[in-house]
Amino acid sequence: MKMPPYVVLRGKKYGFRIRIPKAARHRYPNEAGTGFRTHIWEALNTSSDNEAFVLGAAKYVEWTAKFAEAHDDADNMDRRRADDIALTLTGRAFQSVGSIRQTPSVSEKIAHLDAIITAFKNVPGMNDTELRVIAGDIDTPALSWEALLERFMELKKHEFVHLPRRTYYKKANPFKAYIKNFRTTLPDAPADVLKLKPKHAYDYAAALEMCVAKGEMEPNTASKKVQGLKQIFKIVLPADHPDHQNPFTGTNIKNAAKCKPRDQFEEEDLLPVRKELAASRLDKQLVDMCIVMEQTGTSVQELTLMSENDIHLDVPIPYIRIADNEHRKQVKSGGARHRDIPLLPDAEAAMRRNPRGFTRYRRDGGNDSASYAMNKVIKRAAPGKTSAGYRHRFSYLMFNSKCQDTLKNAIMGHTTKNLGQSTHYGKGYTLESKLEAMKKALEPNIETENINQTELQHDMT
Incomplete structure (x- = not known):
């Protein structure tokens, strides 16, 4: 199997190696404290070609996302991304201007300001998005659709990692499609998925049932779209947001039970x-x-x-x-x-x-x-x-x-x-x-x- 360039065989086991773009190197200082790193090296701890391919692909997605600051839209950034940038630059989680003002502790406010000043000294090449993040000048949704899918795949990784790469994509791609279809069908639904209500799920199911009634979609296809989203929330919410209800609980396609059985040989x-x-x-x-x-x-x-x-x-x-x-x-x-x-x-x-x-x-x-x-x-x-x-x-x-x-x-x-x-x-x-x-x-x-x-x-x- 031909491996992508970021998966490298080191001895008997594979590792991950990716070049850090020059525009992002100021965020990755050397451990010695002098200069900045030019590459990321991480062990994949496997000698299996298929497993290395899947793990390497996940690492590639993770690191290219971190390097893509130039493409970050500060006005549409999710909380996880803001936390990632803030922790990298200041060592502290993201805090909005409003939350800093409401902090009753003066020492906490001073510590936050000191972290920002230190970041200015140590990282002179920050872009506008990074400056707005450490200043708290963005209004982040708690969880974007992109972050939801990323977290779901992370939590399900143990089920996918053993699969051949072709099978891996066949398993993973439908979940991306379920989210894309929901956002296309209900474009006015909240960008912050934690603000979704059961009403949004019922509206989506109703729209799919209309497609079924018009003959544009099979009942089992519509049911898979709903059940797929239900599964994503079922995995992510208990792990990261246990106080939030799954908006798709109780949502089903009415005619799904009438689907014809799978074709068997007579x-x-x-x-x-x-x-x-x-x-x-x-x-x-x-x-x-x-x-x-x-x-x-x-x-x-x-x-x-x-x-x-x-x-x-x-x-x-x-x-x-x-x-x-x-x-x-x-x-x-x-x-x-x-x-x-x-x-x-x-x-x-x-x-x-x-x-x-x-x-x-x-x-x-x-x-x-x-x-x-x-x-x-x-x-x-x-x-x-x-x-x-x-x-x-x-x-x-x-x-x-x-x-x-x-x-x-x-x-x-x-x-x-x-x-x-x-x-x-x-x-x-x-x-x-x-x-x-x-x-x-x-x-x-x-x-x-x-x-x-x-x-x-x-x-x-």
Whole structure:
């Protein structure tokens, strides 16, 4: 993986290095007290390429924002930014002129003034924005939308840091879009998010529902926009502003419950899809991946990042392991998503043709490439369906086979709210129990839709 210039390998671990613009160097004196620093160096404390990329990107955003004083608008500056500038220049948090006047302690006022005078002596190159900040001549919102998003990403960093960079952006970008859509829809809403009221949230939901009624937006899309904002506030407010209520609490899209369920393969879809896969020029690894997904309920990403050590074929019950390995730190949120899945005969045959895993797609973005290629073929035989339909169908069949919920969860990596682990202890369900449940759910359907697997393999051997 090619690293950006600010991520530097130092020995066996990565570090972060960025040049300080000349206009900002007066804010970063050398520790010796003579002269100013020209670069920022910080350890990333990781030898992982993907982790270094994500951590480095976060550091780059943080430091370029600090260097961008020339672009600071003193009249639209948030409190966190003002505090950052004031602490750097004076060693004290930002105080407005009004708050300084209301300070009853004369000694406190003198200390504040002394800090300003010291800053003038030590930092002769301050710009107009910095001068207004240390003088308290700005009216800052307590929390801007930009600062809200930055803080949210900071608090959620532990969930994103293990992800490949492409997946990281797919996870992070929607939250930026949720905020942008809100501000576009309600341009007169307060710039200070701590001044948002439930009325603003309800007005936003009403505007989205109007779009749904006009056919301009799907109900589930509107619901995601509201729920995304609700999640941002749910994470940030308790951490930094516990006295403030989440304005989106209780706000929902009325028609969201009427959204159509996710598309799954109907039984009449499978035979045409299998024949289309067999007749197509689709990469052989992808055809095998479809067979495995159909009979295990796994997802594309789960399979593409399997390693050779996750595939166990020469054992009494052949199985694959979906878990952390050298290619991923965890699968989604970890926990129940990490699991062992026994292989039915067709899936076992597919994995024996790929004993090292699906190596062509074991890379950053490989799951996207695999999904795109598969879906082009699948949609020719089953319009509107995608490779995700395999997992949805598997779940449907398991449910209708009267499989116990906790056993179904153990196979699919699901969790059920309030169900917990009360029905089993220790290491959980055995491969034998899982295999029996899978046979009961899937084998009747496999038998009634029998297809010549030699044809499906289309010269794979």
